[in-house]
Amino acid sequence: MHRILAASGVRMRTTAVTIIALALALVTAGFVVVVLLEESLDAGVTQSARSTGRQVAIRLAAEGTKDLSASDVASTGDTEAVTQVLNSARRVIASDPAITGRPPITDAAPAPGRETVETKPLGINGDDGDYRLVSQAVVGPGGVYTVVAARALDSVTEASARLTLLLLVIGLPLMAISGFAVYRAVGSALRPVEQMRRTVAEISTRDLATRVRLPPGHDEVHRLATTLNEMLSRLASAQSAQRRFVADASHELRSPVSTISTALDVSSRHPDSMGTDELVTVVTTETARLRELVDDLLVLARTDDSTDRPSHREVDLDDIVRAEAARVRAETSLEIEVRAGPAKVLGSEPHLRRAVRNLVDNGRDHARRRLRLASSTDGKHAAIEVSDDGPGVPPEDRERIFERFVRLDASRQRRHGGTGLGLAIVTGIALQHGGSARCPDRSDDPDYPGAHFRLELPALDRPGTEED
CATH class of the missing domain: 3.30.565.10 (Histidine kinase-like ATPase, C-terminal domain)
Incomplete structure (x- = not known):
């Protein structure tokens, strides 16, 4: 992945990083939201089961099982919530019509005034979904009774699934839109850089007078353009100095060479006008001058070379x-x-x-x-x-x-x-x-x-x- 991003351009790398960061943010935020929703709904289901059981427990505490029928513990008729009443011998004395005839749906036996909360599948009507069971013990006429109120957790699971799907449906287009926006925005931000690149690419070593156009604002791109112009100015100055140096060096070298050439030409054309000793003196003097100039040029070249680092x-x-x-x-x-x-x-x-x-x-x-x-x-x-x-x-x-x-x-x-x-x-x-x-x-x-x-x-x- 790193190699692929490194091989792509700045726009693609920035877009990819943005999409990945946004995806991680959305996944993290979605996970937190789903977990919080599940906890809230889970607590609501538990509280609902507790309230249902408490109503039955209040009646048992006041009247016991006198005139207690299945209709007193029946729910709305569906299987989302069921209630069961057990006596001290763990026998079912009343239950919701949906679970009539079934043995106790829990083994929990809380002490009077206490409750037990658990989650387990009840298998009502072939449904293997989990139920939240709240068992409450109450003392009433005739002994100790256990009220078991159960409420299905399907609503919690369905709500979590729907929210996850909704976040996914929203997140994918959001990432696509964000990626497109970042791709266009980076392209727009890099457009002045591309213009500067083209301008610099068109500048030849023979003419360093061209300068890149300064973009508006005083951001990093503006500073980059300013730095490029300063660099071009330094290169132009260095080129001008180099040309002057070459011209001056050529002029200085031409003088002794011309003197030697003239002396030799005069000596060859007019042997009587210049003796051998005089010719040797002229050539020796100018050669020494030429050697001194070349030595000085070599020393200057070494001092200009930043890679030349003599031992210190x-x-x-x-x-x-x-x-x-x-x-x-x-x-x-x-x-x-x-x-x-x-x-x-x-x-x-x-x-x-x-x-x-x-x-x-x-x-x-x-x-x-x-x-x-x-x-x-x-x-x-x-x-x-x-x-x-x-x-x-x-x-x-x-x-x-x-x-x-x-x-x-x-x-x-x-x-x-x-x-x-x-x-x-x-x-x-x-x-x-x-x-x-x-x-x-x-x-x-x-x-x-x-x-x-x-x-x-x-x-x-x-x-x-x-x-x-």
Whole structure:
């Protein structure tokens, strides 16, 4: 049954569940109603038999069996109710004409003032139906008498059967009507969903401008349509960013390839205009630039891939800061200040070294005389900060510089402008480690009025700080 429901549609499953639930409710309610009716009718039959026997018992208590005849205990003439009077010797002294000549119809012998209620078939006129027997003992002139009043329970059985049939006759059409109404109602509720499905199915990857129509109201279907539109907007934004990235990457790759191609073409057409050493220098330089760009693109691809999860272990950021400071001191004549406060994070050491190196190289390329590297722990975050005394970053560009292939004018004019992917790689690695990269305003620092970059990552502990 579960497999059949799972294979059917939402409308069929909802309709089936509704019909089953309604059927269970109707069966339960019908059972309760029938039981209550039977109990009520049963109690009425018992009370009727008790009243009949009590009338005879009152006469016996007052007059005894004097002038007691069959007509005094006779019922209306049918077999629905019969009465029998027994003496203390359990002999029948009066009985209903329907059971005249029969021995006592019960073996019950209640004490005076008490009664016994029982149910048994009497077999009157070949009827095997049950009777409710109420036996009452009474003391009267001449001794103790037992009055047995019996009333047939056929009326209770017939009423229960008729009510059960009536409930069944009413319940089946009710379930059919309810199932049809639920089927139509679910179909009407799902119609906007089907329209959204068709709209989304018609949207191609080349054009993500189409949006699904918002249904009226603010129910779950309306929220679903809103979520779909938001998802389409994100996909369109991602597609636009991907197209820009491909265009920018193609442009960046075309430049060194064109330079190499031009140099080779000139060398082949005019051997005397370009020597071998000059050609080798051009090709080597552009090849190195091409290799650097490809490496950066591969790193970006890995940081964008959510399934790429490098192994994480404890990493000391202060060790990375000291190592980068030593490298820059060996390569440049800049004044390097290091404030390496202990800071531990959980992450990929090669990736974090790459992120810090990109920040340091960016600061080195823009610094005039001095560069500062710092690591620290503040609350739950470990941070690496790189500050320089260069031209700085305009406030309107402090977010844009972390995008791909973005170079500010000052960067383009420098000899080592880079690929324009360094800060984008820093952002990708930061996000991959649950952190962030930003360029806050630090114009209040007179020694380092230039750019200030901060890489924040979740910290493992809260160590102290040191300077050198």
